[in-house]
Structures are given as C-alpha cells and as structure tokens.
Amino acid sequence: MKMWSGRFRQPLDPQFDEWQRSFKFDVRLLPYEIAASSAHARALKAAGILSSDELISILEGLDELGKNVATSPELVNKADAEDIHHFVEQQLVSLIGETGYKLHSGRSRNEQIATDLRLYVRDAIDRLRTALAELCTVLIEYAEHSGNSAMPVYTHLQRAEPVLVAHWLLAYFEMFIRDADRLADCLKRTNLCPLGSGAAAGATLPLDRRALADELGFNSFTANSIDATSDRDFVLEFVNALSVLAVHLSRWSEEMILFSSQEFGFLGLPEAYSTGSSAMPQKKNPDLLELTRAKAARVIGNATTLFIVVKGLPLAYNKDLQETQEPLFDAAETIESLLPLITGWMRSAELNYRRMQEAAESGFMNAWAAATYLVNRGVPARLAHEAIGKAVQLCIAQTCELKDLSLDQLREFSPTFDHDFYSSLKQDAVLAIHDVPGGTAPARVKQALADAKQKVESLRERVNAHA
Ligand code: ARG
Numbered sequence: 001m002k003m004w005s006g007r008f009r010q011p012l013d014p015q016f017d018e019w020q021r022s023f024k025f026d027v028r029l030l031p032y033e034i035a036a037s038s039a040h041a042r043a044l045k046a047a048g049i050l051s052s053d054e055l056i057s058i059l060e061g062l063d064e065l066g067k068n069v070a071t072s073p074e075l076v077n078k079a080d081a082e083d084i085h086h087f088v089e090q091q092l093v094s095l096i097g098e099t100g101y102k103l104h105s106g107r108s109r110n111e112q113i114a115t116d117l118r119l120y121v122r123d124a125i126d127r128l129r130t131a132l133a134e135l136c137t138v139l140i141e142y143a144e145h146s147g148n149s150a151m152p153v154y155t156h157l158q159r160a161e162p163v164l165v166a167h168w169l170l171a172y173f174e175m176f177i178r179d180a181d182r183l184a185d186c187l188k189r190t191n192l193c194p195l196g197s198g199a200a201a202g203a204t205l206p207l208d209r210r211a212l213a214d215e216l217g218f219n220s221f222t223a224n225s226i227d228a229t230s231d232r233d234f235v236l237e238f239v240n241a242l243s244v245l246a247v248h249l250s251r252w253s254e255e256m257i258l259f260s261s262q263e264f265g266f267l268g269l270p271e272a273y274s275t276g277s278s279a280m281p282q283k284k285n286p287d288l289l290e291l292t293r294a295k296a297a298r299v300i301g302n303a304t305t306l307f308i309v310v311k312g313l314p315l316a317y318n319k320d321l322q323e324t325q326e327p328l329f330d331a332a333e334t335i336e337s338l339l340p341l342i343t344g345w346m347r348s349a350e351l352n353y354r355r356m357q358e359a360a361e362s363g364f365m366n367a368w369a370a371a372t373y374l375v376n377r378g379v380p381a382r383l384a385h386e387a388i389g390k391a392v393q394l395c396i397a398q399t400c401e402l403k404d405l406s407l408d409q410l411r412e413f414s415p416t417f418d419h420d421f422y423s424s425l426k427q428d429a430v431l432a433i434h435d436v437p438g439g440t441a442p443a444r445v446k447q448a449l450a451d452a453k454q455k456v457e458s459l460r461e462r463v464n465a466h467a
Helices: 014-019 023-046 052-071 084-096 109-145 165-190 209-215 225-230 233-260 287-311 319-348 353-361 367-376 381-398 407-411 427-432 442-464
Strands: 150-155 158-164
Touching (some): 023 052, 023 209, 052 084, 109 225, 109 233, 109 442, 150 165, 158 353, 165 233, 165 442, 233 319
Antiparallel strands (some): 150 158
C-alpha cells in the first residue's frame, strides 16, 4: 500500500514513480529509521495511542525486520518501496499485521528523514574522528622517528629555510586535528532531535520530545518545527568540513607526489599502494595520491550541489531536500574510504632522511640566519638583508656557499662580520634560532610533539564521550 494514495484517482506514471523514489540510496538509513521508529513507538505508548501489547508487537517487529534484512539482503532488492520510511512500514505490517500502521500516528516523513540524516551524520562524524586520530598518530610516530633530521621548507616552491622533518610532519598533524575539531563543532548542531516536529507545525499528539531525544542519544531536541523539518544546515556544515578535510588530503597528496619524484627523492612510494605502467617497465606511480587529489574535487562538488539545492527553498519541507541525500552519502563515504588508505600509505612510505638532509644543507637556506647574525649585532634589518643578498650574489658567481666566503670578502658587504659568523651558519645554529613556540628549534618541536600527543589523546576521549 502506498503511503498517500487515498486522495488520488489515477495511478502514478510508472516512469515518474520509479524516478522519484529514494529507496535505492536512503536504504542506508535503515538502522536509524528503526531506532527512531522504536523511540516514536514508545512515545506513542506514553501518549496513550498504543497499548502495551501493541508497543511490544511493534518493537519486536522492528527488531525482527532489522535482523531479516541483515540475513536476507534480497528483502531490500525486491522491495517495492518509495523510500526507507515506506519500506519499514511495509515490512512491519507484513510481520505484525495492521498494528504496524499505527506506528505512523502523529508523525510525518519530514521529521523522520531529518532525524535519520542527523543520526547518520552523527555516526559518520564519530567514525571520521576516529580515523583522523589514527592518521594523526601515524604522523606523530613518524615525527618522533625522524629525530633531528632536517629538510628544506619551501615558500613559492623555492627552498626557504631548513626545518626539522618532524616540524613539517606536525604541520599536517595540525591540519588534520583541526578537521577533527571542525567535525566536533558540527556535531554540536547536528545532535538535536527533530522528532515531534510533525510535517511542519509540530506533532499532532502529545509526544514527550525530551524522552524521544534521550532515547536516541541526542543532546536535546530542536527548537522550532518549521526549521527542524526544513533544516539541512548540519548536512551543509558536515560536507563543508569534509571539503576542507579533502583539500588537506589533496594538498598532502600533491606534496607527497612531488617529494616522491626523482627530482626531490625525499620519499619512496610504498609498493602496496602504487601501480606500474603497462608500457614503461621502470615506472612506479603514486595512484593512491593522485586519486586522493581528484576525490577532493568530488567532495567539493557535493558541497556545492548541497548549497545550490537548498538556497532557493521556501519553508518548510520541499521534496528538493531528498536531493541532499546522495551528495551527503557520497562525500561521507568518499572520505571514510580514503582515510584508512592514507594512514596505511603513510605507515609504509619510506622517508629518505639522507636526501632531505642534503637538500637542507645547500641553496643558501642559512641566509636569513646570516642576516639575523648582523641584526643581533646592531645592523638594521633592511641593511643586513642587503648585505647578505650581495654575499649570496657573490657565492652564486663563485659557485659556493656563504660559509666558503672569507672574512675579507664578507667585510666588503658589512664591517660587522666576525669569526663567529661561520658558526652561525651551521644547520644546528640555524634551526636553534627559530626558538619561539611553534618554531622549528628542536626544543620547541619536542614540546610540539608532546602537545600533539595530548591533542590526539583528548580527541579519542572526546569521541568516546560523543563530545
Ligand atoms: N524521501 C523523502 C526525502 O528524502 C522523505 C520525506 C518525504 N516527505 C514528503 N512530504 N514527501 O526527503
């Protein structure tokens, strides 16, 4: 039986009927639909609409239907359901008879879909934060393992200054921990229960909204029935948070692709996550990284779709909102499938510390430190910059590094140079002067590592507490 056929004289055009259905994708929501329906049944009993026996029969029926689908997936394949709400009703009625139809008392699919989607997003946020904690842990392990190895940091993709490899890895850590934080923030506004909002104006029966929210583990219930049934901000926020995460993954992939090229040689591609070329026998290609870079486009596309679907909608529910489901599922599933792969990739990638170190020792990356030497001896920064710039120019002409210039040569550019200048050029000295919180001085990086561990621990605790 359709959910709404009473007022219709003609059947639906079969092609239209098929086309407007959401069951093929909203079937994912089955566990949430069952949980929300059980909560609603209890509220109906409390409101005097269901007898104890009817409640038991409905709860057992819902439970059985969940088990049946788990053991016989063909139930879903051969179902003739418009959407997940219709499917549950059909199955329930086939299991327990007409009492099943009582479940729909005082509720609307508009609040049901809003509830199911919130539960879906909430679970996805939990899983994604856990996966991010894993990725962050691997980054920390690598950072610890890299000890005091150095590498160049680039600006404009030109060598800029030496940094600890750990410092570079912790930069990615910060991005991913922010992503976890953004998801937690989104969870605050997601974790509210729309049940009891009805179609738009509020339930037509005296349902205990607090009990409904509590039973489903929501922090509270939504404040306005019109908003609750038409709001998809939590979907927009979630997929936008995923887009930022996807951009981070994409930037990370891009850098790993560059660094794994023979030109950089900073890391070896793990064979388990690379492929060969059917034509060129020597090739090992970074497919996982390239696909990750491209998947970001897909997630950003989903976020854009969502904005455009919602932007023109008058209040309250409109069927357009059904079109928010696929971009949501696609974005969540894309990122969820990616994170463990990237964590695995990272675990098996081999950083070439020797190559990184070599690169960090040439290319005048101590030039700013050299200028700082002069600044510390009273030379105005602009003039110090100019003097070192000229010294660099001379080095380029003579194909040497700053340390190779004699004191006499240096004094042509500034009389302030002295013997101790040479020790200020050494990499250890260059690293050590970046001695501010967040800087690459080894002691600061050590502190940053300790802080990072703390952040991951607190992330794991918060995920467990759904906070
Ligand atoms: N499948 C619908 C959706 O995803 C469920 C809500 C239908 N509500 C309605 N008034 N037709 O949005």
